[in-house]
Amino acid sequence: MKVLSSPEDIYAQLDFARRHGKRIGLVPTMGALHDGHLSLVREAKRECEIAVTTVFVNPSQFGPNEDFAKYPRTLDSDLEKLASVGCDFVFVPSKDHMYPLGHSTFVEPPAVAANWEGKIRPGHFRGVTTIVLKLFNMLPAQVAYFGRKDYQQVAVISAMVRDLNVPILVQSCETIREPDGLAMSSRNRYLSATERVRALGLWHALSQAQSMIDDGQRSVSRIESAMNEVLEKAPVDSIDYAAIVDPDTMEQRSDLDSPAVAIIAVRVGTTRLIDNSLLQVQ
Numbered sequence: 129m130k131v132l133s134s135p136e137d138i139y140a141q142l143d144f145a146r147r148h149g150k151r152i153g154l155v156p157t158m159g160a161l162h163d164g165h166l167s168l169v170r171e172a173k174r175e176c177e178i179a180v181t182t183v184f185v186n187p188s189q190f191g192p193n194e195d196f197a198k199y200p201r202t203l204d205s206d207l208e209k210l211a212s213v214g215c216d217f218v219f220v221p222s223k224d225h226m227y228p229l230g231h232s233t234f235v236e237p238p239a240v241a242a243n244w245e246g247k248i249r250p251g252h253f254r255g256v257t258t259i260v261l262k263l264f265n266m267l268p269a270q271v272a273y274f275g276r277k278d279y280q281q282v283a284v285i286s287a288m289v290r291d292l293n294v295p296i297l298v299q300s301c302e303t304i305r306e307p308d309g310l311a312m313s314s315r316n317r318y319l320s321a322t323e324r325v326r327a328l329g330l331w332h333a334l335s336q337a338q339s340m341i342d343d344g345q346r347s348v349s350r351i352e353s354a355m356n357e358v359l360e361k362a363p364v365d366s367i368d369y370a371a372i373v374d375p376d377t378m379e380q381r382s383d384l385d386s387p388a389v390a391i392i393a394v395r396v397g398t399t400r401l402i403d404n405s406l407l408q409v410q
């Protein structure tokens with residue numbers, strides 16, 4: 129496994145491989161890797177000859193009062209984990225590589241970024257679209273792998289790729305969970321033991337939504353109320369949203385006549401957690 133920090137070096141290596149007919153799969157991350165991230169690398173290895181993972185905590189996607197400074201940075205153990213799943217290249221750029229002096233160009237996010245995370249975290253998706261497009265330009269991969277754990281993020285990146293004709297295939301991969309249902313997240317390590325128990329409210333609320341549908345409930349507002357009740361009972365400390373939305377446009381749904389996804393964002397202690405689930409409606 130080669131670990132590189134210079135954009136020129138990694139571009140040269142990947143460009144050489146690509147010219148020799150190799151399919152390259154890209155997995156962008158902010159590090160603090162867990163099995164969710166590694167599942168993306170495994171998927172890249174299954175579908176491509178070369179897997180490249182990027183590790184960069186992107187300052188432009190954090191708000192001024194968010195956790196950029198304390199975001200976990202665990203490069204040594206990240207590299208061990210990446211080697212264990214057969215990752216071929218790791219790109220670990222410095223802030224100066226990604227945002228050189230004078231950097232002032234940003235990508236305006238697509239319409240699907242307007243609500244939910246986009247509303248609650250102003251500027252977040254502008255940082256995400258900018259860094260992801262920069263990585264797509266720096267690393268000539270054919271496929272990029274993202275987790276559905278960040279459902280709106282995948283929708284935003286897919287729309288950006290479509291709208292800006294970026295020559296890359298966006299592949300979304302399933303959410304990897306702890307045995308009790310908590311979605312794996314780099315931020316789970318902020319949770320105390322009691323907060324970790326309360327954080328299970330997200331999974332219980334998503335499961336409640338699905339079991340109501342299985343029992344024949346078709347009222348979106350009743351299901352959303354029930355999700356909120358489960359979260360309040362957990363209890364979580366605040367609820368940013370618990371909603372049922374269209375899987376493509378992320379617009380609030382009023383019925384379950386076509387596919388829908390339940391999305392949740394809450395705070396447990398000072399930790400912000402998000403999760404979602406595609407609803408199965410017979």
Ligand code: AMP
Nearest residue numbers: 157158159164274275277278303304312
């Ligand atoms: P992050 O390092 O949190 O920016 O995440 C990097 C990539 O890993 C994103 O595409 C995330 O959606 C994905 N990811 C994070 N957690 C999970 C998970 N539990 N299951 C699958 N993918 C995940």
